[in-house]
Amino acid sequence: MENQRGSISTWQLIAILISSMIGVGILTLPRTATTQMQEMGWLGPLIGGLIAVIPLMSIIYLSKQYPGLTFVEYAPLIFGGKRHQTWGKILHFPWILAYLLFQFLNTGMVARGFGEVIVTTVLLDTPLEVIVLTLFMIVLYLCMHEFEVLVRVNELLFPIMFVPILIIPYVTINSASWYNLLPLHIDSWKGTAETAIGTFTMYTGFELMMIYFGLAMPGARIALATWGGLSFTVVSYVLTVAAGIVVFGYEELQHLIWPTLEMVKTAQRTGWFLERMESAFLTIWMASVFTTFGNMYYTMIYATRLWLKKGIRFQRIAAPVFIIPLFYVSLGPQNIVEFFAYAQKLTYFSYLPTVLFPTLLAVIQLFRARGAHAVADDKKGGT
Numbered sequence: 001m002e003n004q005r006g007s008i009s010t011w012q013l014i015a016i017l018i019s020s021m022i023g024v025g026i027l028t029l030p031r032t033a034t035t036q037m038q039e040m041g042w043l044g045p046l047i048g049g050l051i052a053v054i055p056l057m058s059i060i061y062l063s064k065q066y067p068g069l070t071f072v073e074y075a076p077l078i079f080g081g082k083r084h085q086t087w088g089k090i091l092h093f094p095w096i097l098a099y100l101l102f103q104f105l106n107t108g109m110v111a112r113g114f115g116e117v118i119v120t121t122v123l124l125d126t127p128l129e130v131i132v133l134t135l136f137m138i139v140l141y142l143c144m145h146e147f148e149v150l151v152r153v154n155e156l157l158f159p160i161m162f163v164p165i166l167i168i169p170y171v172t173i174n175s176a177s178w179y180n181l182l183p184l185h186i187d188s189w190k191g192t193a194e195t196a197i198g199t200f201t202m203y204t205g206f207e208l209m210m211i212y213f214g215l216a217m218p219g220a221r222i223a224l225a226t227w228g229g230l231s232f233t234v235v236s237y238v239l240t241v242a243a244g245i246v247v248f249g250y251e252e253l254q255h256l257i258w259p260t261l262e263m264v265k266t267a268q269r270t271g272w273f274l275e276r277m278e279s280a281f282l283t284i285w286m287a288s289v290f291t292t293f294g295n296m297y298y299t300m301i302y303a304t305r306l307w308l309k310k311g312i313r314f315q316r317i318a319a320p321v322f323i324i325p326l327f328y329v330s331l332g333p334q335n336i337v338e339f340f341a342y343a344q345k346l347t348y349f350s351y352l353p354t355v356l357f358p359t360l361l362a363v364i365q366l367f368r369a370r371g372a373h374a375v376a377d378d379k380k381g382g383t
Contacts, residue, residue, distance in 0.1 A: 006068060006215065006216065006217045006218055007148060007151075007215065007217055008147075008151055008212060008215050008216045008217060008220065009216075009217060009220060010216075010220045010221045010222075010224060010225050011155070011225075012151050012154065012155050013209070013212060013213070013216060013220060013222065013225035013226075013229075014158075014225045014228050014229045014232075015151075015154045015155045015158035016151065016154045016208070016209075016212055016295060017205075017206060017208075017209060017225060017226065017229035017230070018158065018161065018229045018232055018233055019154045019157065019158055019161070019288065019291035019292060019295060020205030020206065020208050020291070020292055020295045020296065021202070021203050021204070021205040021206060021229070021233045021292075022161060022233055022236060022288055022292070023110055023113075023205070023288055023289050023292030023293070024109075024110055024113035024114055024117070024289055024292070025113070025201065025202045026202070026236075026237070026240060026260055026285070026288075027117060027258045027259070027260045027261055027285070028257075028258065028259065028260070028340075029045065029199070029202060029237060029240055029241055029244075029259075029260065030240060030241050030243075030244025030245065030248075030253050030256075030259040030260060030263070031244075031253045031254060031256060031259045032044075032195075032198055032199065033045060033195060033199055033241045034241070034244070034245060034250040034253050034254070035195070035254065036188065036191035036192075036194060036195050037186070037191055037192060037195045038187070038250045039180060039181055039182065039183070039245060039249075039250050040184070040185070040186055040192075041195070041241050041245060041250060042181075042238050042241040042242040042245065043186075043192070043195075044192075044195040044196055044198070044199040044241065045199045045202060045234065045237035045238055045241060046234060046237075046238055047192065047195075047196035047199075048195075048196050048197075048198075048199035048200040048202060048203060048237075049203060049230060049233070049234035049237070050196075051196060051197075051200050051203075051355070052200065052203040052206055052230060053230070054355065054359060055206070055207070055354060055355045055358045055359055056206055056209075056226050056230060057362075058358040058359045058361065058362035059206075059207075059209055059210055059213065059226075059358050059362075060213075060222055060223055060226055061362050061365070061366075062074065062078075062210075062358065062361055062362055062365060063209075063213035063214065063216075063222055064222070065365055065369070066214070067214075067218075068214060069214045070210065070211045070213075070214035070215070070303070070306060071096075071099075071210040071211065071214070071358075071361070072096065072211070072303055072306040072307050073214070073306065074214075074361075075088075075092045075095065075096070075361060076088035076089045076091075076092045078361050078364050078365050078368065079091040079092050079364070081368070095353070095357050096303070096307060098352050098353045098357070099207070099303070099353040099357065100300055100303060100304060101353075102346075102349060102350060102352070102353045102354070103296055103297075103299060103300040103303075104300055104322070104326065104329070105329065105346055105349075106204060106296060106346060106350070107293060107296040107297045107300065107326060108326050108329035108330040108332075109330070109339070109342065109343050109346060110289065110292055110293045110296065111132050111135055111136065111293055111326070111330040112132065112330040112331070112333065112339055113289075113339070113343075114131070114132070114135055114286070114289045114293065115128045115131040115132045115135070115330070116128070116336055116339060117258060117261075117282075117285075118131045118286075119131060120257070120258075120336075121258065121261065121278075121282065122282065128331070129331065132327065132330050132331065133327065135290070135293060136323050136326070136327060138290065139290070139293055139294045139297050139298070140319055140320060140323060142294050142298055143297070143298055143301050143315060143316070143319035144315075144316050144319070145312075146312060147212075147215060147298070147302060150294060150295065150298050153291065153294065154291050154295065157287045157288075157290070157291055158291075160284050160287060161284065161287075161288055163284055175247050175266045176243075176246040176247055177246055177247075177249070178246055180245050180246050180247075180248075180249045180250070181242070181245055181246060197347070197348075198344070198347060199237070200347065200350070200351075201343070201346070201347040201350055202237060203230075203233065204350050204354055205292060205295065205296065206229075206230070206354070207353060207354040207357075207358070208295055208296065208299045209226070210358060211299050211302065211303055211306075212299075240260055243263060244259050244260065244263050247263050247266060248262070248263070257336070261278055261281070261282070264277050264278045264281045265277065265278050297319075297322075297326075300322070301315055301318055301319050301322065302315065304318060305318070
């Protein structure tokens with residue numbers, strides 16, 4: 001099937017954006033957000049979301065300047081211009097390499113996080129390698145097709161992601177102690193900054209829109225999709241952290257590996273018709289992680305394909321080949337403590353391809369656009 005550009009609608013862009021951002025990290029977010037900010041931890045994901053606004057504004061601007069093109073195609077034009085396309089490709093090389101490397105490592109950590117949750121909560125006797133490999137094999141099927149299949153999977157699974165966001169605040173209300181949110185005071189601005197930087201990684205996935213905005217259909221409302229998707233994710237994260245604080249308090253949250261899952265278990269005392277609410281929650285969460293992992297891995301393969309100017313045949317060969325080193329990367333951390341430490345280091349690296357790269361491209365393009373307008377005005381004045 002030939003790749004059809006311009007076929008992703010506004011609703012599908014929203015589904016891809018939210019599905020890419022909400023994943024494994026939501027299970028640990030109440031703990032990580034309250035480590036330094038304590039009862040004000042709910043402010044962490046809010047500030048982290050504000051950090052994501054800057055690169056998202058840049059991505060929107062670039063997509064409007066180069067409609068129908070992905071960053072793989074317009075970045076060389078920005079770096080080198082039409083006259084120096086060779087230099088543009090040379091300057092673009094380290095940036096796209098950093099982008100692909102981050103997607104590779106981040107995808108591996110998403111798979112590892114998925115495996116850790118499953119083997120510690122559901123399939124206690126199943127080897128971690130089997131869980132991770134199973135996820136790889138399912139996602140590999142998506143890579144055998146053009147991006148329309150991935151888009152439809154996101155669109156199909158996206159509505160069920162509303163369920164936990166609506167349920168969590170309600171099922172925890174009987175166990176809530178609202179005094180846990182007090183006092184409303186920030187003890188350390190340094191701790192606030194570190195928490196914001198740490199929680200920013202929860203929003204990684206938005207950088208995938210540097211590809212998918214270029215595949216949007218003409219007339220798609222890119223800005224609406226961006227701010228609608230980001231707003232939904234921010235509200236989801238803030239509610240999750242706030243619910244964890246009012247149920248457990250920030251002190252107890254520090255002793256829980258998967259605090260969001262433990263919070264859902266408190267629903268057993270609310271008289272709901274399901275005896276084990278966490279089972280339903282985990283099912284929805286697994287669908288969310290599947291789309292996150294699938295979007296990241298597919299985008300890495302698809303971006304490589306565009307970069308090398310290859311077709312679907314290359315994609316079908318590259319997808320299983322990349323699975324092999326990715327499998328070993330995901331199993332690199334020897335235990336869950338090393339996994340969390342590795343993920344924290346990846347957070348700092350993420351700022352390079354997700355924040356600095358699109359912002360730099362937008363700034364260069366802005367100066368180029370102004371320069372072109374100035375030249376055009378001079379020509380008009382001369383005539």
